[in-house]
Amino acid sequence: MLYKFKSRSTADVIMLEANGRQLLKIIGKGDEPHGIITVAQIPAAIEALQAAAAAEEAAAREQGQASGEGTDDAAQDGDGQPREAVSLRQRAVPLIDMLRRSAAEDHDVIW
Structure with a gap:
């Protein structure tokens, strides 16, 4: 299934x-196949997404310092090169942008 935010x-x-379910949980919405983020709810949703991304980054920094930066725990691609995981911030940026632009134009966001 896909989540399509509009x-x-x-x-x-x-x-x-x-990924959609994770972001909806962060902003306090259920994982229903359809829903709405009203204009009044948008500021709190943006704040929640940014706070969750900052918390994930802080936890990653702490874990990196505790385990020593050069460990081989990262996944590898087909060439044996380490891959970096996609962060919550990277996944949330498109939705945060949509929320900001929707709030500026006084439109709700639905999925």
Whole structure:
């Protein structure tokens, strides 16, 4: 399943189910297949997403310092090169942008 976030202010934002569910949980919405983030709820949603991303980054920094930066725990691509995981901030940026633009134009966001 995919989550498709829509607003009259922006193009659609499409996410895989696990990523969409994670972001909806962060902003306090259920993982229903359909829902709405009203204009009044947008500031709190943006704040929650930014706080969660900052907390994830702080935890990653602490873990990196505790385990020593050069460990081989990271996943590797087909060439044996280490891959960096996609951070919560990177996943949330398109939705945060949609929320900001929707709030500026007084439009709700639905999925």
